[in-house]
Amino acid sequence: MNDLEAPPVPNLSDLRLSTRQAHLVREITVHNRDWRRGGLTVGSSAFVAAIATVALVLAGPGTANAFAAWTPAPTTPAPGQVSSAEAACERAAAQPPPGAPPRVGAGASQVSLVDTRGPFTLVLFGANTPTQGVLMCVRGPSISPSSHMSQSNGSLPAPGPGRLTLDRLQGETADNGQPYTIAEGSIGSGVTAATLTLTDGSKVVATTGNGLFLAWWPGSAVVTSATLTTSTGATTQSIISPTRDTGSSGN
Amino acid sequence: MPSFSEAADPELLTMAGGQPEAFGELFKRHSRSVYAYCARRTGNLDLAEDLTSVVFLEAFRRRRKVKLSNASALPWLLGVANNVVRNAARSARRYRSALDRIPASANGASSEEDALERFRAQEALGRALEAISTLTRAEQDVVLLVLWSDLTYADAATALGIPVGTVRSRLASARAKFNGSAPATKTTTTPLIEEAQ
Numbered sequence: 549m550n551d552l553e554a555p556p557v558p559n560l561s562d563l564r565l566s567t568r569q570a571h572l573v574r575e576i577t578v579h580n581r582d583w584r585r586g587g588l589t590v591g592s593s594a595f596v597a598a599i600a601t602v603a604l605v606l607a608g609p610g611t612a613n614a615f616a617a618w619t620p621a622p623t624t625p626a627p628g629q630v631s632s633a634e635a636a637c638e639r640a641a642a643q644p645p646p647g648a649p650p651r652v653g654a655g656a657s658q659v660s661l662v663d664t665r666g667p668f669t670l671v672l673f674g675a676n677t678p679t680q681g682v683l684m685c686v687r688g689p690s691i692s693p694s695s696h697m698s699q700s701n702g703s704l705p706a707p708g709p710g711r712l713t714l715d716r717l718q719g720e721t722a723d724n725g726q727p728y729t730i731a732e733g734s735i736g737s738g739v740t741a742a743t744l745t746l747t748d749g750s751k752v753v754a755t756t757g758n759g760l761f762l763a764w765w766p767g768s769a770v771v772t773s774a775t776l777t778t779s780t781g782a783t784t785q786s787i788i789s790p791t792r793d794t795g796s797s798g799n
Numbered sequence: 800m801p802s803f804s805e806a807a808d809p810e811l812l813t814m815a816g817g818q819p820e821a822f823g824e825l826f827k828r829h830s831r832s833v834y835a836y837c838a839r840r841t842g843n844l845d846l847a848e849d850l851t852s853v854v855f856l857e858a859f860r861r862r863r864k865v866k867l868s869n870a871s872a873l874p875w876l877l878g879v880a881n882n883v884v885r886n887a888a889r890s891a892r893r894y895r896s897a898l899d900r901i902p903a904s905a906n907g908a909s910s911e912e913d914a915l916e917r918f919r920a921q922e923a924l925g926r927a928l929e930a931i932s933t934l935t936r937a938e939q940d941v942v943l944l945v946l947w948s949d950l951t952y953a954d955a956a957t958a959l960g961i962p963v964g965t966v967r968s969r970l971a972s973a974r975a976k977f978n979g980s981a982p983a984t985k986t987t988t989t990p991l992i993e994e995a996q
Contacts, residue, residue: 552977554947555927557835558913558920560848565830567902568852573823575897576815576859623900743820751819775820781804782820 570741573777574621574753577743615728615766617666621753625664633669634659663755663762670755672762707736712761712774714787719768730764731771741777744787746770808872812862822862826855829873832948833880839947840884842924844917850887852901853894854880868957874950878958881940931977938973941966 661672707713718730735742735756742754742761746769754761754774770789775782803811803824814821833854837847858879865875883890891898931939944955945966952970956963 552931552942552946552974553927555839555923556920557838557847557924558844558916560831560834564848565827568830568848569823569826571897571901572826572852572855572859573819575856575900576819576822624902741820775818777820777823781802781824782818783802784818 566740573741573743577751577753578619578621618668618766619665620751620765621665622663622755623665625662625669626667629664629667629669630662633662661755661757661760661762670762670764672760706759707734709737710739710776710778710783711736712739712742712776712785712787714771714774714789717770717789727768728764728766729768729770730762732760732762734759735761735776738778739776740779743775744771745773745775747772807870809867809870812865812867812872815859815862822855822859825858825872825876829871829876830855832873833876836877836880836943836948837884838920838924839927840880840943841887842921842928844921844924846887849891849898849901850880850883852898853890854883856894856897857883857890869954871954874954874957877944877948877950878960881944881958931973933976934973938969938976941969942973945970 659672663670705713713734713736714731715733716731718732720728720730731744731754736759739756742756744752744754744763746752746765746767748767748769750765750769752763752765754763771787772789773784773786775784803814803818803821806814806821806824808825808828811821811825815825830851834847834851837850837854838844841847841850854876858876861879867875869875931942934942940959941955944950944958945952950958952963952966955966959966
């Protein structure tokens, strides 16, 4: 080496950097909010489905706070976590509770999106399949199994590039009475990440993929805006939440 | 609607509390420089990638305590990087859970060609670190920031929290030792790597 010349360092690829950038944003989103409120984001459903079926399978021993392990940003799944959730979801779909409306056959549908947050897993089946509707399953500790059905308001127009459409808010209640809310919808082309801002000021990072997004969080807050990341930067879009649907669920 | 790509670094830092994506834009702008600094400081490319993530997590934690005196956040970020690398083991412990959540796709070589390039680069980094091992840690700091990261004397002073004159004198001393005109005492740099691992 001559005259303290700088040794070369190979450039990191754009993919590696963007992956770490997304990780950074998720981490600081998590640490920048009140952990007691917690939040979990999940996959999403289809705006093309005439009838949308939402089945939630929340399994595990009961605790005082069903959502203690919930996180407002996705995490890497543990080995077997996703396959276990998929199996539980399919079992729930195959055995609807008495009086509940019929559901789509999860086993006959493709997995559209999977989101994991700590021990919770949400699997979305059959999104963007016009004739089958969708099936979403959440599996996690401290909540006994339950399932819920709801009917969509029909097809909504696809969002434009860099935009998001919130198709449905589904209100549910855990065994111990704690409410939680699922949001599902679609994202336009170019959107690489979406963070939802709720009426209580908290933020939930959504899982996105296949033109869809899905999120859920403890409580009954609804969505007021979404920050959408594209290749040109981040923009904030105001959201008018649809009516929180709580009336058509069944266990 | 605001576009983070058009905002200056101090604005992004101000916005970061309510809009984490603003801090993501800072990462986008400066992560390569921070990574290069960490790589040259440690001689370990894999470790440098994780330390880069740690630097930005630590910078976010400290953001309210800093008032940028420069349009660029890079001098401040390299100052954070200097402390993170110096205390690599402690930093890694603090952010271990966060590092565990980094997707696997962000780690390791992506191809045989990439692996070979990284191997050669690490050899070169090792030789460079050996070459400056005769300098004191303080002298290495200014070499890393001024000569290897292209900061101005003033920016290096900002990064290290020392007067500009001290940067000049340390660099002069480093050059004198390196050129053999001053007595040198060898300072090992490898503990930085071993400590973090």
